Amino acid sequence: MKRVLFFILLMAALIFAGCAEKKEEVVAVVNGEEITGEQFRSYYNMLKNSYELEAGKIDEHKDKNLLKNIEDKAYDDLVLQVLIRQQAEKEGIKIDDRELEADLQAFKEHMGEKGYKDFLKRTGMTEKELLRQLKIEKMYKELKERVTSDVKVSDEEVKKYYEENEDLFKEPGGIRIYHILVDSEEEARSIIARLNKGEDFSRLAQKYSKCPSREKGGDLGIVNESTNFVTPFKEAALKLKPGEITQEPVKTEFGYHVIKAGEKVAGGIKKLEEVKEELRYQLEEEARNKVFSNYIENLQRNADIIDKRK
Known part of the structure; x- marks a missing residue:
């Protein structure tokens, strides 16, 4: 009887050991870095919940194309986030954890305790995931600032845009x-x-x-x-x-x-001097976005990305 019991316990131990050694599901590999199924599902659920907050409940049977679009966006976003973090680290960009905690605290104070808890519940996010998103956002902004720091718009370019788009500056x-x-x-x-x-x-x-x-x-x-x-x-x-x-x-x-x-x-048309600096900022921001978009496309083009979704 003891030998039978010992054999059963031994087999159970081997089975559980095998389970423990089983590799976690991977949905993508970005320059050698894995994105796990757990990360993907968590982010996908967050996107899905956010969509439903704006547009109402998704019908799992009727809205299969929509769900596929959300799935693809979740995949694309996560791959991009990994690329952004990898490149930010190459550029020596570091985000202080204390700064993140301060941002989180400011967000909590703005939302209020109940509002903050409701936000997490509605989006399906954990505080850890929120901190991760805040960190990625900061890295994105820092990287964009470095890549586009030389982008400038001259007075002549501002004047040219103003003269060619005068109707935009009509004020009722x-x-x-x-x-x-x-x-x-x-x-x-x-x-x-x-x-x-x-x-x-x-x-x-x-x-x-x-x-x-x-x-x-x-x-x-x-x-x-x-x-x-x-x-x-x-x-x-x-x-x-x-x-x-x-x-x-x-x-x-x-x-x-x-x-x-x-x-x-x-009513009337605003003078160039009234809108000059605001217009310069707008044009520079458009130019920065274009430069950074090209930069990101280049990162994606040169990255080793393996889609392991089934």
């Missing part, structure tokens, strides 16, 4: 609008009270607004009847006279707004 009349976006009516009322006591709108926007426009003191630019803003916001904004602030919070699907009207602006 309207009124400059600023806003502060917050989550609750109570917070909005508190801000209105502080503004009525003379506090600076721009400073309060920078401190409290949830809208990216907070970086510009809440400035949303020129608003008129054709501006593509949600109706309650646009109607409230266009009722204001220059210098006025809404005395009641304006509720929209985004939250509660405190709105301020700036100066009225007549």
Whole structure:
């Protein structure tokens, strides 16, 4: 009986040892570096979840072409991420873990504890995966900066583009609008009270607004009847006279707004000097994107990439 039991235990040990030695599934090899099936499935699920958040649930039977597209994008993205990291390391680009942690903490504070947890749940990401994506993003930006640092656009090129595309610089009349976006009516009322006591709108926007426009003191630019803003916001904004602030919070699907009207602006074509630096930045960014796109294509063309998907 003991010999039989010993034999069974020995066979079980050999079987489990064989399982332990079994190599993990590999979906691609990039310059000798493997992308595992686990990495692929995790990233694929994240993309799929993100798509469903925007467009609704995917029907596994009817949307097979869509699922194939998501699968191909997951594969292409992961291969590109490996190439970016490999090249960044060759260029001596290093991302400090403390910097990543600081970015993650800032993201958590912006989202709030509940919002952050909901974000991870909705996307199917773990915090480890999020940190990895943040690191790749930073490497991408650093590498792009190095590759495109010499790209410049001259005054002559800016002027030429302006003269050939004058219609793009037509500005309709309207009124400059600023806003502060917050989550609750109570917070909005508190801000209105502080503004009525003379506090600076721009400073309060920078401190409290949830809208990216907070970086510009809440400035949303020129608003008129054709501006593509949600109706309650646009109607409230266009009722204001220059210098006025809404005395009641304006509720929209985004939250509660405190709105301020700036100066009225007549329609016309902006002068070159008004748009020169912004236009230079736009043209340089387009040129950088083209240079870096060619750089990435060259990396992909010269890389040893083996697709091991079945």
